[in-house]
Amino acid sequence: MTMNDEQKKKLLERLKKLMALSCSANEHEAASALEKAQALMREFSITEDDLDLADYGTTESPAVFIKSGQRLPIYAGMLSHVMESAFGASAVWDSTGREAKVIWIGPQSKTEIAAYSYTVLARLLQKKRSEYKFVSLMQERSPGRREARADTYCEGWVTGVRSNIMPYQPSEKEKRLSDLFTRQKFLSLGKADMRGAGLSAGESS
Numbered sequence: 001m002t003m004n005d006e007q008k009k010k011l012l013e014r015l016k017k018l019m020a021l022s023c024s025a026n027e028h029e030a031a032s033a034l035e036k037a038q039a040l041m042r043e044f045s046i047t048e049d050d051l052d053l054a055d056y057g058t059t060e061s062p063a064v065f066i067k068s069g070q071r072l073p074i075y076a077g078m079l080s081h082v083m084e085s086a087f088g089a090s091a092v093w094d095s096t097g098r099e100a101k102v103i104w105i106g107p108q109s110k111t112e113i114a115a116y117s118y119t120v121l122a123r124l125l126q127k128k129r130s131e132y133k134f135v136s137l138m139q140e141r142s143p144g145r146r147e148a149r150a151d152t153y154c155e156g157w158v159t160g161v162r163s164n165i166m167p168y169q170p171s172e173k174e175k176r177l178s179d180l181f182t183r184q185k186f187l188s189l190g191k192a193d194m195r196g197a198g199l200s201a202g203e204s205s
Contacts, residue, residue, distance in 0.1 A: 003044070014053040015040055017018040019051065024162060049180060052173075056181040059111035063093065063100035064122035070095065075154035079122060082161055089114040092186065105185070106178050121161065129154050 003011065014092045018040070021033035038047065065076040072093055080091040080102060089106035091114070102118060104111035133146060140146045170178070 042047040059104045059112045059115040061115035078158040083114045085167045086165045087114040088170045095155045
């Protein structure tokens with residue numbers, strides 16, 4: 001029997017409930033739930049990985065630093081890596097649509113907190129960058145050097161944030177499931193085109 005995504009989602013939810021009941025203190029209830037779960041898994045060719053992956057998903061956040069089609073500043077990539085390290089979710093940059101965005105991949109609870117934290121810090125850094133350019137770089141006449149120095153400031157700011165973050169250590173199972181989910185949902189992941197502090201404004205546009 002071929003199932004669509006919604007039917008499979010409902011089946012996985014039912015299986016998760018049955019697996020929870022299989023841990024019941026009532027031996028008969030537990031045995032019955034486990035038997036039903038195993039029968040459904042055999043009938044629909046559902047694996048344990050399928051059950052685990054039911055808790056995985058994606059959450060989107062605005063890119064903040066770039067618009068669609070623009071190069072990604074190195075400090076933006078650095079910030080997303082800090083969030084990946086802190087929360088155990090993977091980030092994929094997508095600037096192909098009308099609005100550039102970051103797609104967070106992993107256990108749903110982790111993707112949501114990673115997306116929220118990234119958005120808050122990215123907007124704060126964007127504000128700090130503007131303030132730095134206005135206050136510290138007023139005498140710098142070269143637009144290219146001004147942008148490069150502002151990029152360097154942002155890279156240092158993100159490095160400071162990273163030094164205060166305790167990295168999350170995912171288990172081998174989490175790593176495997178995250179890789180499996182990513183392969184299932186994203187057949188090809190492009191590498192972001194980045195600009196850094198050493199590039200002029202003309203080169204970075």
